[in-house]
Amino acid sequence: MQAIAEQKSIYLQDYEARSAQLDEPKWLARLHRHGIERFEAQGFPGRTVEAWRKTDLTPVLREHFVPSGGPGQVDSGLIEKAGALGKAHRLVFVDGWLDPGLSELGNLPRGLTLAPLSEYGERLPAVIQDALGAFIDTASHPFAALNTAFFRDAIVVHAARGATIEQPVVLVHLLTPGADRRAVYPRAVIIAEEASQLRLVEQFIGADEPFVLNCPVAEIVARQGANVDYYKVQEEGAGSAHLGAVHAEALRDATIHMHSFACGARLARTDIYANLIGAGADVTLNGLYLTNERQYCDHHTWVNHKAEHGTSRQLFKGVLQGRSETVFDGLVKVFEGAQKIDARQENRNLLLGKLALAHSNPRLEIHADDVKCSHGSTVGQLDDEALFYLNTRGIGFDDAQGLLTFAFADEMLKPIRLDALYEYERQALFQRLPGAEMVREMS
């Protein structure tokens, strides 16, 4: 307990030192203050907090992560990755600092606002101010609280009523060795107005060496009839910790498709909250995690059906190698009166490493009687019979493993509706497959 109390005060001290220097609008200062208060009220979660029981935060608690003080040197490999998704409206942040040179903000189409908060000064539109920090649950998520206390410059993404944004918006968060033992707090607020359409990728990449604490938060609102695709690609360096949260709010007849691709960081966790608050809302949460060595990768989801005629689909798949450990923990909650909803939740894990460990905990909590809900989970190895069958056709052991693993994972890539991202994730998948060369040639 002693240690935890001490941790709290360090982050509070950082906050106080920082807020003394900042000259920011009152409402924003209030939001930051709210964040640190929420953090102070809970501290870092111990193993007794149910939602954090399996997440071993020891390496994070041992360090004191001061907020990143400026951008570090970016190597060419990372720059290439930052541009890998091709034509896009792109904002690139280096160690939490906007890099205008790497960003591409030319030719923003009518109906799309994409800008850092700092550009607005005092004249922030109410719709953005009202949404920022309005949804994410800082009371029960200490890292979202820390983000709220410390985020520097939130990213504002706004699609106007009826606008169809053709090109994807890509937010790149890049971590360099300069951010070693620093904390980065990326923050995005994404608003799709009535009947608008928006596709967005948040890409987290980084060098392998630094131990960065990265705590991103994204809040997404899809208003009536809006259609939002949100892709999160977490491919950070092998030494980092990524503790993020995404909150999605779907209003009447809105559709939100989320896809989480996670293969980076030493310790990674993404908590996804989806509220279906308007009738007929439709939310999809997909995930693919690929882990190796001693990586830990965790997805927690909370899908709240608060209105009738909602649909939610969740499918998370994991491919585990080495001694890696993964968690999928999902709760689908159907509130009273949320009749005629259709909710599915599934988690499937493929263990390639004998010492790998996959935890799976899909849960349902139903307070309405006329609903269709299903959930399930599997943890298994490659089918020996299928491997042998492939072998008898001349396909070697590694290639057979690669082929079957690719087929398992590809189901999660197929629904990606951005060709460049599909190709990007496929390449990331190939890099981690046994016998990848053959699989790559073949597909």
Next chain:
Amino acid sequence: MALLEIRNLRAKIQGVEILKGIDLAIERGETHAIMGPNGSGKSTLAKVLAGDPSYEVVDGEVLYQGRNLLDLAPEDRAREGVFLGFQYPVEIPGVSNTYFLKAALNAIRKYRGEKELDAMEFLQLIKERAKSVKLDEALLRRPVNEGFSGGEKKRNEIFQLAVLEPYLAILDETDSGLDIDALHSVAEGVNSLRNEERGFLVITHYQRLLNYIIPDKVHVLLNGRIVKSGGKELAEELEESGYALFEDAAA
């Protein structure tokens, strides 16, 4: 040199001896049939020859083109030209039949130092072979065996045989569960592939397939041993008298 020579082969699964000393020789160009009741060890023999790691060979040897077959990994046996048509073909979700066969064919060609086929050549080949065994072309795009009917699965095995062109084809009950039309086209497929070079080991429970694929030799397998070998007339004999006739010999 025989194409395949099995000498005193004994094999176990989960500690239980199933094959209790098999001797069998197949020359190039020959078709042999193995008949026997359920549980006699027919599939065990087929799987051991193909290299299924769940079986343990405890004694004996198998020479294939003069080489020790049992020393080879299953994929290398395939690359050397051994093919097993499975009694129960395996479903491979997410991998299309076309993709799977291309991987197989190119792995085999690469091993043999032959040029890999390009996409056009390959497509042409599989279309032609699919036609020759009357496999519905739509099945080429579907995941391997997934949702195939029993007959389609068996036909798919013969189709793979036609594409991969092995030197030794072991067909494990490719006839069971087939209607007469399917039986015809499977037999036609096999017959069209018979030639001077290629040997077939056709495993069957019933004599009827052997009306269409006329074997050079027939062996009766009972309780892990070959209890009788003879010409094609042996199959007819079996059809009339059943396996009971041989049970004394097996005991």
